[in-house]
Amino acid sequence: MAGDTALGRHKAKACAACHGIDGVAKMPHVPNIAGESTIYLEKQLKAFRSGERHDPMMSIIAEGLSDDDIANVSAWYAAIKIEVTLPE
Amino acid sequence: MAGDTALGRHKAKACAACHGIDGVAKMPHVPNIAGESTIYLEKQLKAFRSGERHDPMMSIIAEGLSDDDIANVSAWYAAIKIEVTLPE
Numbered sequence: 651m652a653g654d655t656a657l658g659r660h661k662a663k664a665c666a667a668c669h670g671i672d673g674v675a676k677m678p679h680v681p682n683i684a685g686e687s688t689i690y691l692e693k694q695l696k697a698f699r700s701g702e703r704h705d706p707m708m709s710i711i712a713e714g715l716s717d718d719d720i721a722n723v724s725a726w727y728a729a730i731k732i733e734v735t736l737p738e
Numbered sequence: 739m740a741g742d743t744a745l746g747r748h749k750a751k752a753c754a755a756c757h758g759i760d761g762v763a764k765m766p767h768v769p770n771i772a773g774e775s776t777i778y779l780e781k782q783l784k785a786f787r788s789g790e791r792h793d794p795m796m797s798i799i800a801e802g803l804s805d806d807d808i809a810n811v812s813a814w815y816a817a818i819k820i821e822v823t824l825p826e
Contacts, residue, residue: 655825672822678775684822687766703791731823734760734772737743 653688653718653725661723664711673727685732691724741776741806741813749811752799761815773820779812 659671665683668676673684683691697703698712699720715723750759753771758764761772771779785791786800787808803811 672824674820674822675775675778678777679781681774681778682770682820684820686769687763689766690763690769693767729825731825732762732770732772733821733823734762735819735821736760737817737819 653721653723655722655725655729657718658722658724658726661719662726665723665727668707669727673730683727684730686727688721688724688728691727692720695720695724741809741811743810743813743817745806746810746812746814746817749807750814753811753815756795757815761818771815772818774815776809776812776816779815780808783808783812 662669662671665671668680669683670676673682673686675682694703695712695715698705698708699715701709712720747759750757753759756764756768757771761770761774763770782791783800783803786793786796787803789797800808
């Protein structure tokens with residue numbers, strides 16, 4: 651199922667304290683997730699939910715997410731565009 | 739140890755086919771890693787190397803990395819700046 655970005659943006663309030671609503675991390679141990687693909691984001695959320703990947707925070711958060719929630723928040727963060735600038 | 743970005747850029751040739759030398763993924767199942775923190779990048783590389791996190795490609799790649807390699811490639815990718823644009 652393709653996720654719904656509007657529903658995902660709403661659901662992403664649960665992610666925003668750490669990852670930002672814009673996908674830019676608020677603390678150094680947290681990854682930026684802006685512009686990651688839905689394939690990657692859904693896979694990681696499902697890996698945290700199943701226990702295949704472990705993190706003290708994400709394992710708890712992912713437990714509460716349905717497949718639809720995962721598709722929607724992934725669609726939201728994947729819809730953010732990123733541009734990069736290399737160091738001089 | 740703080741990594742060396744110049745050495746890291748050189749070592750990152752081993753990462754570039756998938757992650758780009760600029761940290762922008764070349765294929766959808768691969769994450770963008772541009773601008774991730776050294777804390778996050780080093781933690782993930784060490785998790786792949788130890789087997790705590792598993793991925794068919796990254797588990798093999800990380801096996802061949804020393805602590806210095808990990809510090810250096812992490813320093814390189816962390817030195818890339820990202821800017822994000824939210825969807826309309």
